[in-house]
Amino acid sequence: MDNEIQESLARFTERYTNGQVPWDDSLPPPEVQALVATLPPGRALDLGCGYGRTAIYLAQHGWQVDAIDFVPQAIAEAEKRAMAAGVAPKIQFHVGSVADLDFLEGKYDLAVDVGCMHAIGHELQQKYRDGLLRLLQTGAPYLLFARLEEPEPNPNGEEDRFSGLAEADVLSLFSQFSLQGTEFGETSGSDYRWRSGWFWYKR
Ligand SMILES: C[S@@+](CC[C@H](N)C(=O)[O-])C[C@H]1O[C@@H](n2cnc3c(N)ncnc32)[C@H](O)[C@@H]1O
Numbered sequence: 284m285d286n287e288i289q290e291s292l293a294r295f296t297e298r299y300t301n302g303q304v305p306w307d308d309s310l311p312p313p314e315v316q317a318l319v320a321t322l323p324p325g326r327a328l329d330l331g332c333g334y335g336r337t338a339i340y341l342a343q344h345g346w347q348v349d350a351i352d353f354v355p356q357a358i359a360e361a362e363k364r365a366m367a368a369g370v371a372p373k374i375q376f377h378v379g380s381v382a383d384l385d386f387l388e389g390k391y392d393l394a395v396d397v398g399c400m401h402a403i404g405h406e407l408q409q410k411y412r413d414g415l416l417r418l419l420q421t422g423a424p425y426l427l428f429a430r431l432e433e434p435e436p437n438p439n440g441e442e443d444r445f446s447g448l449a450e451a452d453v454l455s456l457f458s459q460f461s462l463q464g465t466e467f468g469e470t471s472g473s474d475y476r477w478r479s480g481w482f483w484y485k486r
Pocket residue numbers: 288291295306307308330331332333334335336337351352353354357379380381382396397398399402403
């Protein structure tokens with residue numbers, strides 16, 4: 284595992300260990316639910332699945348899901364939740380990096396990433412993108428929610444890759460996909476507030 288992934292894994296592991304998991308909710312965001320409502324079930328990818336709220340929702344709506352996260356304890360909890368929801372047979376959980384999807388085979392009809400891709404640097408983003416290009420059927424939707432760069436430099440002095448993506452970089456990264464829509468806003472919790480964006484793509 285390369286250094287960048289190791290550092291990022293340590294940060295996320297600490298968050299899960301300390302219960303700093305503000306994205307822990309029983310349902311995926313409304314944007315995910317609305318997209319799922321328009322699609323016939325098929326095979327889906329949940330990238331950076333955390334406790335599995337999107338994977339479980341998809342499975343409850345008839346999808347067969349591969350869900351990936353690099354934090355083993357997040358995956359262990361996601362498996363318990365899938366079991367409790369009665370959808371465990373429909374979800375294959377994987378401990379692994381979203382920047383290395385070589386272990387997955389066949390074609391997928393949907394990919395969803397709620398808040399994962401912005402946590403990796405540019406080189407790994409390209410590997411992530413190449414994985415999606417290989418795995419998604421032509422025309423399959425890919426929904427991305429990401430933290431976006433602030434107009435002003437980050438006052439906390441955080442490292443660049445944790446400070447959000449430039450919109451132009453997202454558009455350039457996924458230039459081989461067809462952009463269907465975007466929505467920009469602000470995401471906040473008790474101790475954070477950042478710019479964010481939804482990107483609706485088709486492969
Ligand atoms: C903001 S959380 C969102 C979790 C989940 N998508 C949700 O909406 O509940 C981001 C997740 O991405 C995972 N993650 C970050 N970088 C990753 C990587 N390189 N490979 C796999 N998972 C990663 C983290 O462990 C974390 O669970």
